[in-house]
Amino acid sequence: MSNPHTMHLQAAERVLWYLKATPGQGLLLKVDSTFHLKAYSDSDWGGCIDTRRSVTGYLVFLGDSLVSWKSKKQPTVSRSSAEAEYQALETTSCELQWLIYLLADFHIPHSQPALLYTDSKPTSEIASNPVHHERTKHIQLDCHLVREKL
Numbered sequence: 001m002s003n004p005h006t007m008h009l010q011a012a013e014r015v016l017w018y019l020k021a022t023p024g025q026g027l028l029l030k031v032d033s034t035f036h037l038k039a040y041s042d043s044d045w046g047g048c049i050d051t052r053r054s055v056t057g058y059l060v061f062l063g064d065s066l067v068s069w070k071s072k073k074q075p076t077v078s079r080s081s082a083e084a085e086y087q088a089l090e091t092t093s094c095e096l097q098w099l100i101y102l103l104a105d106f107h108i109p110h111s112q113p114a115l116l117y118t119d120s121k122p123t124s125e126i127a128s129n130p131v132h133h134e135r136t137k138h139i140q141l142d143c144h145l146v147r148e149k150l
Contacts, residue, residue, distance in 0.1 A: 033063030037103075037114035039096050043074070043088035045081035052077055054084035058092040060099060068095055085120035092116060093149045 039060040046052040053073045060068035070091075078084035096114045103110045118124060 027065055027067060029063065029065050033065070035063055035108075035110070036112055037062055037096060037099060037110065038117070039092050039114065040117045041085075041088045041092035042119060043081075043084040045078060045084045048073055054078050054087070056084075056088040056091050058088065058095065060092075060095055062099075068099060070095070082120065082122040085118060085123040089116070089118055089123055097149060 037060065039058055041056075041058045043054045043056050045054050047055045051073070053076070055071060055073050057071040058069065059066060072091075074084065074087050078087065093116065096116060100110055100114060
């Protein structure tokens with residue numbers, strides 16, 4: 001915002017054209033749905049053929065409605081599938097925390113803990129085990145963030 005360029009204006013115009021062309025689109029929040037955040041996190045280990053970086057993916061639901069999703073290449077090469085999954089878990093935890101803060105800003109109470117699902121048993125064990133092991137020191141920062149959120 002402090003130094004806008006032409007490309008920023010073009011991006012804003014694309015968003016406005018999309019909104020104008022799709023006036024009936026929106027989020028459907030069903031009345032009979034539970035008002036609860038839940039997320040699904042996953043990654044593929046070394047999925048990019050060129051860089052061997054893993055790809056993080058997550059879906060976040062508010063009740064039955066999908067409200068946030070992302071698929072992005074991780075910034076570093078993971079040394080194990082557990083590390084790649086844990087980085088995905090950390091990214092998803094941050095998104096959940098941001099959405100909880102957003103709900104609070106809108107004065108919408110969210111008293112239940114958000115649910116976060118992963119398909120990796122080693123990742124779940126690392127997140128729930130407070131003891132660091134030699135093999136997991138390289139993901140220590142992610143561990144601390146996820147444990148704090150647990």
